[in-house]
Amino acid sequence: MPIEIKLPAMSPTMEEGTLAKWLVAEGDEVNPGDLLAEIETDKATMELEADEGGTVAKLLVEAGSENIAVGTLIAVIAREDEDAGDVDIPADGGDPPASSETQQSSATPDVEAEQPKAGEEPASLSVEPEVPEGTEMVRMTVREALRDAMAEEMRADGKVFVIGEEVAEYQGAYKVTQGLLDEFGDKRVIDTPITEYGFAGVATGAAMGGLKPVCEFMTFNFAMQAIDHIVNSAGKTLYMSGGQMRCPIVFRGPNGAAARVGAQHSQNYGPWYASVPGLIVVSPYDAASAKGLLRAAIQSPDPVVFLENELLYGQSFDVPKLDDWVLPIGKAKVVREGADVTLVSYSIGVGVALDAAKELESDGIDAEVIDLRTLRPLDRETVLASLKKTNRLVAVEEGWPTCSISSEIQAICMEDGFDYLDAPVLRVTNVDVPLPYAENLEKAALLKLDEVVTAAKKVCYKN
Amino acid sequence: MAAKKAANAKDTGGKGEESPSRVRITEARDGIDQVPMPSRHEPSQEELTELYRRMLMIRRFEEKAGQLYGMGLIGGFCHLYIGQEAVVTGVQAAMTDADSVIGGYRVHGHMLACGISPKDVMSELTGRAAGISKGKGGSMHMFSTEHKFYGGHGIVGAPVPLGAGLAFSHKYQEDGGVAVIYFGDGAANQGQVYEAFNMAELWKLPALFIIENNQYAMGTSVNRASAEDQLYRRGESFRIEGMQVNGMDVLDVQGAAETALDWVRGGNGPVLVEYMTYRYRGHSMSDPAKYRSRDEVQDVRTKRDPIEAAKAELMKMGTDEDSLKAIEKEIREQVNEAADFAEQTPEPDLKELYTDVLVGSYG
Missing domain, CATH: 3.40.50.920 (Rossmann fold)
Known part of the structure; x- marks a missing residue:
């Protein structure tokens, strides 16, 4: 079968073009990469190359022809073993192909009707755990509640590790990771250089590789340098991979204004991240929520942005003393x-x-x-x-x-x-x-x- | 200054008629173990036939993808790998099943090299339900956890720290794997690449960083964009050993990858390999290619084509023309079959619009 040369689309938007000039004549031999023609599009003049070699059997469009639809057969090249004088020109030669519309229309979907029911995947926790009467309440700071949540999840799952600036030897810039290095060692509590974009990417890649990172930002102000990995790498991969590639990671750290640290260190990123489909965004107030929701975030198979607040770290609240204190994500x-x-x-x-x-x-x-x-x-x-x-x-x-x-x-x-x-x-x-x-x-x-x-x-x- | 750079460009063999010096490694430095000088892989006839077959598959697949794009069956951006086939083919031949792969936006060839079926890739390019990402990813966003292929990333430079993260996970899980991380000469100027280099060496991560230097970042040549245009030296300030290797010879590629992977697997930390290669086609399908001459392209194509070179070497080893033609025919059939399938198989169900946003259900 001879090689059919059709007018190609040379950009995502090109629908038709002008065949400015033929650079070969009938009977010419061409090699792969040789130029066949100059095509003018609305944006530029481009050169059309031969993919394969052979002999030009027929030029079907005259040089100078304008408004040729993309897909129109413009030339036929006989392969090595074919006779250029005797090739079949397809009957529908001059017509552009049926457009790329296929079996399904691309009409706007009916959002209401098409919303899927709950996913097949882990029925995530959706019920507030009961606090039985007589449960002991422990008074603790938000800081301690967050630390306990990480420690409990690290004890339960060897794939959970903590990574960030000053999380290990310094015991946390805000002391949230205090004691974790002593208990879990430097394989699982990892100090990074000051390199937010880099370590957010490393943590995200580790999650893609099957681990469950808790990635601490000293504050979310610095995470702006890493937002590409949070949004583009962590938030979108499950969708772009058709559900194959998970990214179970928690990005956590203080968010919002602290005290007298000025404009670059005082910003609430809740609305930023909450606008991104593919991310979960949690922002607790009290210690009980902080603990129960951080545990849920670490257990979640999805990427979670966990926004804490520096001014709340030292505030104390009652937390129920229950082993399974895990709160539902998505519940006010x-x-x-x-x-x-x-x-x-x-x-x-x-x-x-x-x-x-x-x-x-x-x-x-x-x-x-x-x-x-x-x-x-x-x-x-x-x-x-x-x-x-x-x-x-x-x-x-x-x-x-x-x-x-x-x-x-x-x-x-x-x-x-x-x-x-x-x-x-x-x-x-x-x-x-x-x-x-x-x-x-x-x-x-x-x-x-x-x-x-x-x-x-x-x-x-x-x- | 200009003269020095021009000289550099010449002897690294990227362009023009000069043949590349096949391999160079970073200079010995006090206190740093030097990576061994690699040698060209010596294949059996059977091995080389397989490498030839794989390169040819990538070439024919990409030509077909270019044609389908021209017919409007592939949308958006489409970056073809034609000319660079030896790189991924040679590296893959040096890898083990424990290793993982991550790359940028020009990865159709990498996917085929990982053993992913041409049908799965082509029907993703045409945006169909049977595509490897169910039609939701497209040319730049494809993944296969089954084949340890971790994308397919459209943000230039992003795969480098992500790949370091994959290496981190190999080390953490002690599975013996190495993360093979591909990026281009353009990505080599992104800051996050160096953040990743620093951590990868600091933590001795099992990472093989591969720069596919095809000479042009879109339309900007390496010399116009890089103060240090010898990209294999870009890891030096992080104590990462580097190699610069002819990327137009699949056996040079494989030999260097074997040496580098041995080194990395031995717990010595990452290696940076710069493969000098060339893309024949534009950066993407809508590239008018005004930044380089046609002679330059045709010169590489006629003198240094990796597939023609392998073919010549096979014939020297005694392979006859008929068996090469049979391979060509077989590949053409497979590619045509993939293309026919990709054209005919249905688009995703509209319900798929809402799936795969999150794994869990909440609230």
């Missing part, structure tokens, strides 16, 4: 019940919301407070159930207002809770500026308790 928690208005927050904002609820109580307003705990997937149901009860909602966030978790909460309420609303949903956030250093300016820029109280009163129409 009502941390204070109320009837008049819902305050929705996460991380350090939950403390502000709880304080606001106390103040509101003295004004006769009974506020419900929701700790989202997981930012992706976001627990819409718990938010909407609360809105249905209180009919008023304020989103509270230590972070910028634009494209934030708060704006996502507002969107959810508009889309699915409109009929429940008795007032517009408000958001109270940081001021929309880089965080300043001066004490008074910093205070003015961060989330403020009185603004939460004011917003709650406003949606209750009690000013």
Whole structure:
């Protein structure tokens, strides 16, 4: 069978071209790589090469022809063992092929109808564990709770290891990994050079190779140098591999503003990571959530971004003394019940919301407070159930207002809770500026308790 | 300065008529064990026939992919490996089953070399359900955990730390494997490559770093982009031993890979091998190729083609033309079959849009 030369698409968008010039004539011998013709596209003039050798049997399009559709047969080359004077020219020679449309249409899918049910894979934990009556509660800091979570998972699974800057000998820049080196040794608790992009990539590759890394960033501000591996390498590989390649990794570290460290060290990345399908994003407030959710994150077969908060590390909370204290990812928690208005927050904002609820109580307003705990997937149901009860909602966030978790909460309420609303949903956030250093300016820029109280009163129409 | 660089370019044998010096290694330095000088692999006739067959399969597969792209059956970006076949073929021949592979966006050849079926790759290129990524990855994003092929990554440089991570996991699990990490002369200028080099040597990871120097990062030649254009020396400040090897001869490639893999497997830490190779086609399908002359391309093609060289060597060993023709025919049939399959097999079910985002279900 002779070699058919069709007008090729020379870019992803090319649909037709001009055959500017033939560089061979009928009867010419060509070798692989020889030029056959010059083709003009809308962007450039390109040269068409022969893949295989032979004798040019027929040129089917005249030089100078314009608007030739991609796929049109333009020449026929006889192979070595064929007679160039006697090749078959296919009957449909001049026509472009049926376009590449195939059996299935590419119509926009019906999102509602096509949503799959729960995956076949591990029925991930979806139920809040019960705390039986009489369970001993242990008072511990968020820092200790996180350390215990890592230690418990490392004892249970030899594939779990901790990697990051100063996690081993220094015992953690914020002492979260204190004691881990002593218990697990330097094979499993690994100090890295200061090289975020590199070690995030190494940890991600190790997860692809079958291990379960806990990759600590000294703060998430520095993870911006590594965000390509978090988003492109860890977050997308399962999808791009059609479900073959897993990446069970936890990226963890402090996130958000600390105290007086200025703009480059004070940023909340919750909304950034929560916008990425393929990632799980967790951001706990108290020690019990921190412990139970970090254990769940390490057990998860998926990549998890685990956002802690430096100012919370030293705060103490009650944690149930239970061996299997593992909390469900993707479930918010009502941390204070109320009837008049819902305050929705996460991380350090939950403390502000709880304080606001106390103040509101003295004004006769009974506020419900929701700790989202997981930012992706976001627990819409718990938010909407609360809105249905209180009919008023304020989103509270230590972070910028634009494209934030708060704006996502507002969107959810508009889309699915409109009929429940008795007032517009408000958001109270940081001021929309880089965080300043001066004490008074910093205070003015961060989330403020009185603004939460004011917003709650406003949606209750009690000013 | 310019003159010095031009001289460098000449004697590394990338371009033009100069034949490459076949191998060089980084100079001996105090306190650093020097990697041994590799020698060309000496194959049996049977071995060389197999190497020839594998290179030819990659060439014909890629030509066919180029044709399907031209017909609109392959979309987006499509980076062909034509001209570079000897590199992956020779390296793969030196590897064991315990080793893993990771590469960038020009990896169709690497996948075939790993033993992945041409049908699985071609139907991914056409975006079909039968593709190795169920049609969700495309040319640059293919994986096969079964064949220890870890992608297929579209971000230039990213496979280098990821590959160091694979090496970390080989060492952690003590499975005896080496991570073979391919990247190009363009990627060699990314910062993360050097972050990975540092950790790989610091932790003595079993990693074989391979630079496929095809002379052009898209349209920018090595000399226009690299202050140190002898890329095999790029590991020196991390105490990583380097080799520069003719990448247009599959037996030179294999010999160097054997030496390097022995060294790495012996617990000496990583080695960096720069293979001097050449791509005949554009960077991608939409490359007008104005940055190099046609003579330069044709010169390499006619004088240094790795497949023609293997063929000539086989004939010297006594293989007759008929058996070579039979191999050619057999490969053409396999490639045509893969292409026909890839054209006809259905696109993914629309339900696949939502699957494989996460493994678990939450909330």
